[in-house]
Amino acid sequence: MLSIPNHSLKLLVVGAGGREHALCWKLAQSQSVGKIYCTPGNGGTAQEAKTENLSIDSLDFPALSKFCLAEKIDLVVVGPDNPLAEGIVDALTAKGTRVFGPSRQAARLEWSKSYAKDFLVEHGIPTARHVIARSFEEGKLLIKQHDWARVVKVDGLALGKGVFVCDSEDQAEAALQEIFTTNKFGAASETVVLEEKIVGEELSLLLLCDGKRFLELESSQDHKRRFDDDQGPNTGGMGAYSPVPLYAQHREKIQKTIIAPLGLALAQGKLAYQGLLYIGIIVGKTASDDTTIPRVLEFNARFGDPEAQAILPRLKSDLLPALWATTEGKLDEVELSWAEQPSCCVVAVTKTYPEKSAKGDEIQLTKLPENCAIFHSGTQNVNGKLVTAGGRILSVTALGLDRQSAAQRAYQALAGIKFDQMDYRRDIARERSICR
Ligand code: GLY
Numbered sequence: 001m002l003s004i005p006n007h008s009l010k011l012l013v014v015g016a017g018g019r020e021h022a023l024c025w026k027l028a029q030s031q032s033v034g035k036i037y038c039t040p041g042n043g044g045t046a047q048e049a050k051t052e053n054l055s056i057d058s059l060d061f062p063a064l065s066k067f068c069l070a071e072k073i074d075l076v077v078v079g080p081d082n083p084l085a086e087g088i089v090d091a092l093t094a095k096g097t098r099v100f101g102p103s104r105q106a107a108r109l110e111w112s113k114s115y116a117k118d119f120l121v122e123h124g125i126p127t128a129r130h131v132i133a134r135s136f137e138e139g140k141l142l143i144k145q146h147d148w149a150r151v152v153k154v155d156g157l158a159l160g161k162g163v164f165v166c167d168s169e170d171q172a173e174a175a176l177q178e179i180f181t182t183n184k185f186g187a188a189s190e191t192v193v194l195e196e197k198i199v200g201e202e203l204s205l206l207l208l209c210d211g212k213r214f215l216e217l218e219s220s221q222d223h224k225r226r227f228d229d230d231q232g233p234n235t236g237g238m239g240a241y242s243p244v245p246l247y248a249q250h251r252e253k254i255q256k257t258i259i260a261p262l263g264l265a266l267a268q269g270k271l272a273y274q275g276l277l278y279i280g281i282i283v284g285k286t287a288s289d290d291t292t293i294p295r296v297l298e299f300n301a302r303f304g305d306p307e308a309q310a311i312l313p314r315l316k317s318d319l320l321p322a323l324w325a326t327t328e329g330k331l332d333e334v335e336l337s338w339a340e341q342p343s344c345c346v347v348a349v350t351k352t353y354p355e356k357s358a359k360g361d362e363i364q365l366t367k368l369p370e371n372c373a374i375f376h377s378g379t380q381n382v383n384g385k386l387v388t389a390g391g392r393i394l395s396v397t398a399l400g401l402d403r404q405s406a407a408q409r410a411y412q413a414l415a416g417i418k419f420d421q422m423d424y425r426r427d428i429a430r431e432r433s434i435c436r
Helices: 018-028 061-070 081-086 088-094 113-122 136-145 169-181 245-267 307-314 319-328 403-415
Strands: 009-015 033-040 051-053 075-078 130-133 149-154 163-165 192-196 199-210 214-216 225-227 231-234 239-242 274-285 293-300 343-350 358-362 372-376 379-382 385-390 392-399
Touching (some): 009 018, 018 307, 214 245, 239 307, 385 392
Parallel strands (some): 009 033, 009 075, 033 051
Antiparallel strands (some): 199 214, 358 385, 379 385
16 A cells, blocks of 8 residues: 555655646645745745745755755655756655655656667657767768758757757758857757657657556647747747647557557666656658657656646646655556546746746736636746746646637636736647647
8 A cells, every 4th residue: 555654744846937836736735745845936836835935956956955854855846857867866865855756867868869769769669760960060961861860959958949840951950050069058969869850740748657667647738839820939838738639549559659668668677767757749750651650759857847737737636645656666556537627728928938038027917717727937026026037937727628618718817917028829729730
């Protein structure tokens, strides 16, 4: 039996975005949770039930560890990629603190795209063809030799800005030039993955993994481009909805060709993973393969943002036992139940996002319609006022009888929120055929 200590648990959530606010919001509803610290958190987590913000840097592992030991933190939940890539889980668990999240080595599936590609190829999981470049000259030669290599990806973490989807050799060369000759991405771009382009529709599948087995969360779909109709630059995500009909249509194939080989890798000890594994899947075709099949685009080692904000409001079960069981290797003792109603999450940003952030403009909120939740990202409380502090300001998630009514309700809620230069996409959760 899954045994959770019989007292009011103390948690620490690491991160500052909408995903972390959604995690605090959901965990605060657990009867087992007494107190949540969030570091650094935002203006929304500061006001969430049971939650208090801290100002410990998420990369200052000695300070985090000291706090966890002094406060007897029962569980740390890590939101963003950076601390995972830097080894937060290894550092805190070494001192005896329980942490939800993968080790640095396991998180490599996210922080090294070339490592993830090798893993996919080794385990026979469908993905786009690729070659590796370690210099501008090598990359230039490879895009000339391989007329299919038109997606240029920096190997390391790049805040969602390290992928260039190109249509021609010239565009791919310009991307290589930007990557190798400016120092924009630092060490993250010493290696570059050149991939074949897949044209199709994406979905995000988030799995809890306890080292032995997976427990699937409901599917969702992000909208990464800045403007309506999937135009403009890639962003951290402008909205999401859940569940995704595309997943139901391809479930069998996804299970057989993606999840089953991952399960085998776990069983054979070739994947040592505890935490959340996010699989970015595209269902589509390549120039050389006209069959529409699901392929893995990427792995992330954490909850997605804004996928977490779309999914968690649909979760009827307590999240805490699921995270706890993940750290204990006991996910077989957990069942999750989900609301039938679809959700739609719309992210409100400033007009200048993703180029420029805003700071200090007052945000006015009104009462939300029923079945809506608001999750803050770039907000702060200053002298009793809620103000902007970033480019992505907040997101609103609504549940509805169907996807369209969920979206309608989310937009109705956004109409009651005001801040200077407020903007958001008007087409989240609308039918779309191609998103890459
Ligand atoms: N929504 C994409 C991500 O979290 O990386």
